[in-house]
Amino acid sequence: xxxxxxxxxxxxxxYYAATVNWISDxxxxxxxxxxxxxxxxxxFTGVSTALHLSERGxxxxxxxxxxVGWGASGRNGGELIGGFSGEWKLAKRLGSQGEALIWEMRWxxxxxxxxxxxxxxxxxxxxxxxxxxxxxxxxxxAQQMEMELLAKHGYDREYxxxxxxxxxxxxxxxxxVGALLNMGNxxxxxxxxxxxxxxxxxxxxxVIHEQSPVVRIEQAARPRVVTRQGAVTADAVVLAxxxxxxxxxxxxxxxxxxxxxxxxxxxxxxxxxxxxNAQDLAVCDPNFVLEYFRLTADKRLLFGSRCNYFGSDPxxxxxxxxxxxxxxxxxxxxxxxxxxxxxxxxxxxxxxxQLGCLEPNVFYxxxxxxxxxxxxxxxxxxxxxxxxxxxxxxxxxANVRPIPIPGAWSFTRPLVSLGMLYFQLRDKL
Numbered sequence: 001x002x003x004x005x006x007x008x009x010x011x012x013x014x015y016y017a018a019t020v021n022w023i024s025d026x027x028x029x030x031x032x033x034x035x036x037x038x039x040x041x042x043x044f045t046g047v048s049t050a051l052h053l054s055e056r057g058x059x060x061x062x063x064x065x066x067x068v069g070w071g072a073s074g075r076n077g078g079e080l081i082g083g084f085s086g087e088w089k090l091a092k093r094l095g096s097q098g099e100a101l102i103w104e105m106r107w108x109x110x111x112x113x114x115x116x117x118x119x120x121x122x123x124x125x126x127x128x129x130x131x132x133x134x135x136x137x138x139x140x141x142a143q144q145m146e147m148e149l150l151a152k153h154g155y156d157r158e159y160x161x162x163x164x165x166x167x168x169x170x171x172x173x174x175x176x177v178g179a180l181l182n183m184g185n186x187x188x189x190x191x192x193x194x195x196x197x198x199x200x201x202x203x204x205x206x207v208i209h210e211q212s213p214v215v216r217i218e219q220a221a222r223p224r225v226v227t228r229q230g231a232v233t234a235d236a237v238v239l240a241x242x243x244x245x246x247x248x249x250x251x252x253x254x255x256x257x258x259x260x261x262x263x264x265x266x267x268x269x270x271x272x273x274x275x276x277n278a279q280d281l282a283v284c285d286p287n288f289v290l291e292y293f294r295l296t297a298d299k300r301l302l303f304g305s306r307c308n309y310f311g312s313d314p315x316x317x318x319x320x321x322x323x324x325x326x327x328x329x330x331x332x333x334x335x336x337x338x339x340x341x342x343x344x345x346x347x348x349x350x351x352x353x354q355l356g357c358l359e360p361n362v363f364y365x366x367x368x369x370x371x372x373x374x375x376x377x378x379x380x381x382x383x384x385x386x387x388x389x390x391x392x393x394x395x396x397x398a399n400v401r402p403i404p405i406p407g408a409w410s411f412t413r414p415l416v417s418l419g420m421l422y423f424q425l426r427d428k429l
Contacts, residue, residue, distance in 0.1 A: 008211040009066045013314065015264040015296065015339040016074055016191035021123055024068045024195055026202075029209040029230035035061040037387055038225045038234035040214050040247065043073035044190075044372060045365050046240035047197045048112070048380025053387060054204035061232045062198075062206060063225060065213035069194035071244045072372055075343035077262060077292050077304040079282040080186045081130065082107050084378070085369035086352030090396055098396070103153050105393065109374030110184065112381060113193070120203075122196030125297040128157075129281040130185030133167065133176040139286045143180040157184030171283060172276040175328045187282035187294045190373060214247055219359060236387045239364040240380075242372075243346035248364075254354055254402040255346035255367040262304040263321040264296065264339040265332065273299050276329060290370070291324055301325075301332070314340040345370055349403035355382055356398035363387065363394075367402075 011017035037053055039046045042064035050060045064070070083106045091102045117126050134140045143161055150159055159182045162170065167179040198208060209227075217237060218224040224233045239245060243257045268276075277283075277295050284292040293303040307320045317340035326333055348354060348367035353375055355365045363386050365379035386394045 006065075006213070008213060009070065011067055011070060011191075012075060012312075012341045012343070013339070014075055014191075014262070014341040015300070015302065016189060018339070019189070019192075019298075020195060021192050022195065024198065024210060026064075026068070026208040026210040029063060029212040029227045029232070031230050033061060033230065033232045035059050035207075035232050035234040037061075037236045037238060038063065038223070038232040039238045039240055040225065041065075041240035041242070041245070042068040042194075042198060042208060042210070043071050043240065043242065044069075044194055044197075044376035045073075045242060045379050045383070046238070047073075047194055047201060048377045049238050049240060049383040050206045050208075050380075051116070051197050051201040051204070052381050052384035054201045054206045056384060056388060058387070060201070060206040061234070062201075062208045063212045063214055063227060063232065064208065064210045065244075067210050068198045068208065069191045072242065072260075072343045072345050073194045073376065074191035075262065075341060076190050076260075076372060077294070077302065078187050078190045078373070079130070079284060079292055079294065080110060080113065080188060080373050081282075081284065081371060082110060082182075082185055082374060084353055084371050084375045085348075086350060086400075089350065089352055090400065093400065094396065101393070101396065105378055105396075107184070108381065109377035112377040113188075113373075116197060116200065117193075120196060120200040122193060122200070124193035124196060125189040126186065126193075127188065127280055128183055128186040129279060130182045130187070131167070131171065131281045131283045132180040132182065133171075133283055133285050134178040134180075135176060135285055135287065137177065140178050142286065143178070146180060155184065157182065159183065170279065171281070172331075173328050176285075181281075185282065188373075189297065217247065217362070219362070223359075223362060236361045236363065238383050238387070239358070239362065239366075240383075242366045242368065243344040245364075245366060248358060250358060251354075251364060251366065253404045255348050256405050257344045258306065258347045259310060259342050260304060260306050260345055260370070261317045261321060261342045262302060262340070263318050263325070263337045264303075265301045266336045266338050268295075268299050268301060268335065272331070272335075275331070276301070291328070293325075293328075300338070301329075301335075312342055317342060345372065349405050350400070352400050353379065353397060354402050355379060355394050357386075
């Protein structure tokens with residue numbers, strides 16, 4: 001498995017990078033090393049895997065091409081939402097006996113994050129409260145089905161459906177016909193969470209190497225993971241690059257890298273905060289080309305969406321997102337957008353996350369389809385289980401055959417543009 005990687009990079013100019021608790025500076029890999037497990041990628045999947053393994057007593061080395069949390073893990077909207085894409089497909093495949101397992105996995109990422117924030121004293125602005133807004137009557141029907149599912153499984157967090165008037169009162173906009181309030185979902189500062197988990201793993205004995213892009217994996221009884229200036233030989237390898245993974249060509253056509261963008265305003269006045277989000281909730285709509293927003297800890301409005309754009313110019317991103325933002329909140333017309341950035345998520349054709357093995361001792365996890373904060377923490381736990389020899393939960397995903405996307409890496413732009421057009425039309429129907 002060989003692929004030359006681009007030159008290492010520093011963090012994008014995001015609000016998160018500007019407000020980190022501390023700046024990571026782990027040394028690049030130099031020379032030959034041994035480990036029980038070598039994890040490739042120090043985003044949520046890789047760091048979560050490393051922390052789970054370190055808690056089990058494994059000797060772990062993590063190789064990151066750039067910085068901890070450099071990719072989507074440190075750039076996303078910071079919304080912590082239960083469930084994963086394609087869960088109904090997995091439930092149907094497993095039948096009634098697997099329903100409880102799917103339900104447990106639906107919320108496992110939340111539990112992991114909640115426990116880690118408490119155990120390792122991670123300061124990441126974790127806040128509970130989420131609003132799933134409805135745009136069309138069909139969205140209200142979907143919310144009623146969700147409430148039936150929550151009730152069936154004895155969900156123990158507050159939840160209730162809101163009318164259009166109640167939604168308007170809560171978040172100060174006429175854009176929605178109702179909403180489902182769920183106090184078991186929430187929001188956080190994702191880069192600070194990722195950095196905090198990385199520090200916890202290191203404190204338990206893991207070794208992280210930044211600025212260490214992997215150039216190839218030499219498969220053997222004990223694979224050898226090679227960078228430009230060193231190598232790690234390990235009993236097992238975990239590929240955790242998600243949308244930024246290009247190392248093994250067997251995975252390249254199983255997920256489509258899709259750009260997503262975020263902008264953040266200047267700090268808002270107390271009057272505006274009280275008008276648009278007095279209860280400090282995360283908000284997300286149900287569309288495929290979705291829009292989501294929330295307040296940061298210092299009372300800025302963070303707003304994100306997908307756009308048919310492939311650049312990284314902050315001013316261009318601000319212009320694209322401002323139009324969407326003002327459709328929801330025209331009262332923010334005079335507010336300055338201070339930050340804007342983009343990142344890449346991995347979307348699978350069947351909308352099911354992909355977890356599995358390339359070799360008996362080479363594992364991978366990718367394709368979270370925009371549900372990454374929750375799903376990556378579940379994936380890290382499942383990767384650690386698989387390394388330890390427990391395959392039950394990984395097999396739930398591994399037994400779903402990925403649908404190849406021809407040209408996923410070679411023709412990303414036209415494929416994404418066509419996909420955006422299709423789903424924008426579907427959202428409007």
